[in-house]
Amino acid sequence: MDYERIKEKLSILADAAKYDVSCSSSGSKRKNTTNGLGDSSGMGICHSYTEDGRCVSLLKILLTNHCIFDCAYCVTRKSNEVKRAAFKVQEVVDLTIHFYRRNYIEGLFLSSGIFKDADYTMERLIQVAKKLRLEENFNGYIHLKSIPGGSDELMREAGLYADRLSVNIEIPTKSGLKLLAPDKKHEDFMKPMEKVKNEIIQYKQESRLIKSTPKYAPAGQSTQMIIGASGESDRDIMYSANFFYKKYNMKRVYYSGYVPVAEDPRLPALNSQVPLLRENRLYQTDWLLRFYGFDIRELLNEQHLNLDLEVDPKLSWALRNRHLFPVNINRVEKQLLLRIPGIGLKSVNKILQARKFRKLNWEHLKNIGIAMNRAKHFITCDSREFEVKEPSSEYLKNVILKTSSGKFRKEIGTQLSLF
Template structure:
């Protein structure tokens, strides 16, 4: 192996892949049976964290950054004057295996610029996965990017070797896509996504009849939306995410605050800040839909289509629905306890368990890990109504904010001024 050349390629192709947020390695079980390499238990592992605090779980690279498309938001766009490089299939296989053996990574996330055409590119991605599985007996995690417009045959093969397949919608609306990526169309993205969704359903059916049906993309599909490159509001973004969760049974939708990379009149200027707080609030809203039983249309009021930046979406919902509270912690259903600001899924379970044994008080909740600084205004303990006198006041929000300090405090002013 020519290490100098590989190092240079790695510099270019890891750098170009870093804007893909997903680094999840969970959700796929692969047992190491006959003295092979690797074992996936279904639990992801972050082997390290980048200096911007993101999980490093997979070797995330592009096969090549040569690309025939010219999408305005993308660093590898055709018209951008940058160094280009391409790995060979074998080079990616060697890197993955050697990193994995040293316990650096959980597996590979392989994406690519589109060279020649969709199938030509997809074929090479599939070849890497196939080699890893069949020649190296590799049971680690493989995430492949589905190339828009790839044929069903190739997607079928991809699903047999990969754990996850993803295709990035990038822009939350078709209007945005037309503006920034005129040579792409949503149809081409949705076709492979739809095919994979149906194949996963077929697999699940067959699995019921034949135990050893070969796995098909066991960790499902995901997608990514760029936030803040175009004018979409949060309501549109949440609705898009919700419809993709429902219609294509996606495992995850990732939100990626737009990092300014190009001087283009269609895009925010190079000086603009990455909308990190907004991105964070969107993830919180996403969590509310996936784990807290909230419906998309509960999270935002259509008249105010942006998420509050100064309070989290659950608190914001509670403030809009003060009439539902207080909730009796001793008697309320699990679903209602989950809706109390400051109570997460784990502490909600602990409350359910603990209240079978004793009458809970504020002290108990604190020890169970509840964020009382928010929760205390919304709950009662049977006969005790500690802080509830504030609940009906119109300035409850100011009151809560006055008693808590957010790590994002310094960013509010700067960001709020934009709207």
């Protein structure tokens, strides 16, 4: 093996893979029952954190950065002057095993540029996963980026060896995709998503009757959108995300801020890179839709096309709906309790349990861990210490921003340091 050449390939193709975003808990439960290598049970991906707080990592690379397409926003576009490289299938298998044995990784995240055509590229991605599972007896986490336009047969085979599959939608709207990636068709993204969804449904139905049914993509499927490359509003982005969650049973939709990688008149100017804070607000909105019972139309609509960058989307909603507040923390139902700014999912469950035994006051709420600087303006309880009637939502927003400014700057600074 030419170690210097492998090292060079790894440098090129790991750097090119950094634009693929997938930093979350995997949700896969692939047990190691055959004395093989690895175990993805409870593990996450991309230097993420599992439910029990462990930080996990994986080898994240492209199979190749050669590509037949010329998408304006992509660093591997065929017209871009970058150094090209490609791994052989066995090289990726060997790298994964060597890295795992040295305790560097707990899984593999494999994507690729498209060379020759979609099926040819997809076949090679599947060969990597298949060799790892069948020849190396590898039970660690595998995430394959599916290739838009890949055949149904290949999508089915991929799910038998990968824990998670994903097809990146890339641009949130059809018009944006047509402008920036005219070689690609919207239906080429939808078809593999539909196939994966149907295969997962079929697997779940068959596994209830036959326990030995082969697993199919046990961690589900995800997708990713590039934010800010084609001028969509936050409403356009989140309406698209909401569609994918409902239509294709997505586990996650990821939002990747546009990073200028090439000069192109169709793209925003280099000085207009999407602020990290906008990404953060989109993820917060995504969380509210999936776990807090919000409807997308409550957060973004004709009157509110973009999210407020100054405050989080839950607080923004509450300031627009002050007629619903304040609520008594000891009597309010769970649905509205989830909508109080400064109170998260864990705190909601603690409050519901605690108030079975006694009426809660401000001291109890502080001990539970809610963000009092926000929550106190929207609730009453078995105390009267913080009951203040602000004259307007704008005034209240400024009060909260003033009391949160130090924490806010620290929070944003921490996020920026991650990048």
